[in-house]
Amino acid sequence: MTDSVLSFQAVSKNFSGLRVVDEVSFDVARGSRTALIGPNGAGKTTVFNLISGVYPIDDGKILLDGVDITRLPDRERINMGISRSFQNIRLMPHLSAIENVMLGQHARARKLGSLLFPLGWLPGNRWASEAADALAQAGLGTYPGEVVANLPYGVQKRIEVVRAMMSDPKVLMLDEPAAGLNEKETGELQLLLEGASRRGVTLLVVEHDMQFVRSLCDHVVVLNFGKKIFEGPSSEVHRDPGVLEAYLGSEAVGDAA
Amino acid sequence: MLILQQLISGLMIGGIYVMVAVAFTLTIGMLNFLNFTIPALFMLSGMVAWGLTTVGVHWALALLGGVATATFASLIVERFTYRYMRVRYGDATEHALPLVSSLGFLIIFEHLVLVILGSDPQRFPTPFTSADFHIGKLIIGIPQLVSLVLALVIVWGLSIMLKRTRVGRALRSIAENPDAATLMGVSVNYIVPIVFVITGLMAGIAGMLFTLNYADINAYMGDNVAAKAIAGMVIGGLGNIWGAIAGGLIVGLTEVMAIHFFGADIVKIPIWGLLLLILLVRPSGLFGHTAIGKGKF
Amino acid sequence: MSGYWTGIVAILCFNIVVAYSVFLPAAAGQLNLGAAGFVAIGAYTSGYLSTDVGLAMWLTIPIAALATGAVAFLISFPMLRTRGVYMVLATLAFAEIVQGIYINLEIFGAAAGYPVAAFAELDIIAPITIVVILFVVFLMATRFGLSMRAVHDDERVASLFGVNTRMTKVAAFTLGGVIAGIGGAIWAHQFNYVEIQHFNILLSTFVLLYVLIGGTQTPYGPLVGAVFFTLLPEFLRVSNEWRFVIFGVIIVLMMVVRPEGLVTRTLVERFYGLFWRRGRTAVADR
DSSP states (O other): OOOEEEEEEEEEEEETTEEEEEEEEEEEETTOEEEEEOSTTSSHHHHHHHHHTSSOOSEEEEEETTEEOTTOOHHHHHHHTEEEOOSSOOOOTTSBHHHHHHHHTGGGOOSHHHHTSOGGGOTTOHHHHHHHHHHHHTTOTTOTTSBGGGSOHHHHHHHHHHHHHTTOOSEEEEESTTTTOOHHHHHHHHHHHHHHHHTTOEEEEEOSOHHHHHHHOSEEEEEETTEEEEEEETTTGGGOHHHHHHTTTOHHHHTTO | OHHHHHHHHHHHHHHHHHHHHHHHHHHHHHHSOOOTTHHHHHHHHHHHHHHHHHTTOOHHHHHHHHHHHHHHHHHHHHHHTGGGOOOSSOOTTGGGHHHHHHHHHHHHHHHHHHHHHOSSOEEOOOTTTTOEEEETTEEEEHHHHHHHHHHHHHHHHHHHHHHHSHHHHHHHHHHHOHHHHHHTTOOHHHHHHHHHHHHHHHHHHHHHHHHHHHOEEOTTHHHHHHHHHHHHHHHHOTTOHHHHHHHHHHHHHHHHHHHHHHOGGGTHHHHHHHHHHHHHHOTTOSSOOOOOSOOOO | OOHHHHHHHHHHHHHHHHHHHHHHHHHTTOOOSOHHHHHHHHHHHHHHHHHTSOOOHHHHHHHHHHHHHHHHHHHHHHHTTOOHHHHHHHHHHHHHHHHHHHTTOGGGTGGGOEEOOOOOOHHHHHHHHHHHHHHHHHHHHSHHHHHHHHHHHOHHHHHHTTOOHHHHHHHHHHHHHHHHHHHHHHHHHHHSEEOGGGSSHHHHHHHHHHHHHHOSSSTTHHHHHHHHHHHHHHHOOSOHHHHHHHHHHHHHHHHHHOTTOSSOHHHHHHHHHHHOTTSGGGGGOO
């Protein structure tokens, strides 16, 4: 068994009697780039919500680096090394781009001194520089002081990714990071994520854009109606009959055949 | 016996609180905003009615004039507050915008009345002061009893309207999900003012009944009622009309009992204390509330 | 400065301080319509320490501030269970209960009021006010201030990024209480008399309005709001009641025309941009 950084073990979750996640188990290998795919409503975002601690699980276990984080409050999970972006943009609308990115640093800035350090008064300080550099490297360097609510969709989407990366995570979970991005933006996003992967960050990505998934990810987990129906290399996913049936008629798998 | 008499007084005044509490709860449930103008509408109804009698208008017409003024004022509030609420489920301070506007209108109406009609308390020339009937040693004022019954009938009628009529259904669909309602063809710009009209009517009629029964009116009467009506709304559960009925009556009883046992100075504490307790321990009220604001996850 | 304007400046200082006491919780997403309750506690505490205990002002003011802060700290925990309109009502209930209690306490003069021994000149009140302003501006520029604003915008996500939202809100609410205590002490030592009738819902409403109309996005909003509402009556030479009517109209118009308040982020950024071109936003010139 390869070294698994994230282990999702027989996890189930009900919402008002509806079984949204049904005894799903999968492992994410350290340093891998894993995609979590499936038709709409399959439970992918719920899996993310369970891993990051938004909802408690009803059954099963979640292990991060061997440590059981199942009961850990959401606030602590980022300390353990889990960071994420969101399907619908969840940036702080009244904060600027750089401030949103600096929020990603919060988990690393726990000492009282860091908490009371006047970030806003010393433009060259290390936190602001780090955040500004991160934005610049992602190709978003022209926007730091701008309030994010005023920024275009594609820019906001990528700022969210930068924010998530700022906590120096072990596992970076991205929920449809390429949704709504044009080709150029998708390319830049891919470069950004490949860079993170090379630095040792494990990627777990929910995506519908199959081309993006195929070029970025080496491993795929497929969900349908809350159950896992496939887990394996991305080169094989489009041949699996179960997956084909789930996506039957959909363009996504059709163009792979 | 004295206790029973107090209970009856409590129910009587409670009937008036019920109507104002329902006005509050309707606005919160339907439109997700705490309309602080309502107590001012209550006051406007009474004070304008009194003002009209001083220029020779017959008391019945004056009362109707008061109610009409309150309703009209409510529509002005709609025009300048709710219509501009562009963000429906905004963050903490964005939520406050219509509330702030309604506070602005409260200030405007209260001080306009102070300027035009003065700050002295007045007596409304009601023809009904001593009509009452007796059950054993209990005295029950007829106008108060009529008010209580009238209040309950109006509120009951309102809940029927919400359940059975097309307008009512449209209102409830807007409360559930305004965007979906618009997609389904509900004309929000036409329906929402109806809530304000109902609010104005209820507050206005409550003011009218208060004036008829208790005759002592002044520019600050709205402030007195506000606390009790809000407490009634919270006790009954925000957005819950039948709850507001129970809540209003409970508050009326609490008020009268508190004054009887502890004196008038202390009455604020049990009423607000009860409200605070409910908010902290059982915020959905005794009878449960309708969902206010939708989650984002 | 004439005696009249000294009085106005003293009132202005009071308004600024209490505006900031409401701003801090508001910046973290907690709407407080009970400022009057906290201010009353500060006023009575400092007054009592001055008159009955005989302490000097450099003691009464800080002790009053801490006492009010302690009450705010205790209240903040149950307040965590409330949101939005519920919190507005809960804070209002708190202030009304405080008023109801004080009006019945003979030790504080009940309804007749309570005399305060020591008098504070403007040369004490003004520096205190400036310290409060600087403190809040500082706080909002720290990472803690950033986390407060994150909690205001999106509590759930802030928590996912490691912010302890409960403690952030408790801290903001408590600090707001401390500052309200300072405001109450200023009132007590300026007017040398504390009457509970002044600390009513109208005061709470206006303080909240200074903050919401001034703008909650930056720490300069409450300052502008307080100045605006304190000085405006001086330029409206009309009767007391008409002034309020005009206030009300301005409030309504502001919510229609500029609901985010007078001072917004963008405004402050432009302002800094004017004479600080190599400021924060210049990080972009790379």
